[in-house]
Amino acid sequence: MNNNTSLLPHLPVAHLLTQGTSGLGLLGSKCSQCGEMYFPATDSCTACCGSDLAPCDIGNQGRLWSWTVQAFMPKSPYNSGETEEAFQPYGVGYVQMPSGVKVESRLTTADPAELAIGMPMALCLVRYGQRVDGQPLQTFAFAPTIEIEGDL
Numbered sequence: 001m002n003n004n005t006s007l008l009p010h011l012p013v014a015h016l017l018t019q020g021t022s023g024l025g026l027l028g029s030k031c032s033q034c035g036e037m038y039f040p041a042t043d044s045c046t047a048c049c050g051s052d053l054a055p056c057d058i059g060n061q062g063r064l065w066s067w068t069v070q071a072f073m074p075k076s077p078y079n080s081g082e083t084e085e086a087f088q089p090y091g092v093g094y095v096q097m098p099s100g101v102k103v104e105s106r107l108t109t110a111d112p113a114e115l116a117i118g119m120p121m122a123l124c125l126v127r128y129g130q131r132v133d134g135q136p137l138q139t140f141a142f143a144p145t146i147e148i149e150g151d152l
């Protein structure tokens, strides 16, 4: 089911993604005993102590549950290749998927005027830096699927 390492050779997070029927999705796991879902995938269920979990596409649409702005460069192992001076702040948040699973993710915007708790979000891939050999570094992120209207 998950063979994205060959599909997406320059994507360090390929093991967290799957190609589902509705496009790129997040690869989690689902407990066969109680149905609890996890992201990232795990092999033990904290809800029922079961150990029979199967890979599961947890989807690519959710709602913004909470967010903040990463305003300074994260410590190692953050690997964007940026310098402290050139660092570009980015949004980070939890996106709640239809199953209830909350996914910690980079967001495509760091502008507070473009983010609101509860807004619909969609999965995408973003470039966040480059390796020393010049290859782009990409990761998954969530993007708002509506624009906030009016003055907040």
Ligand SMILES: [Zn+2]
Binding pocket: 031, 032, 033, 034, 035, 036, 045, 046, 047, 048, 049, 050
């Ligand atoms: Zn379980």
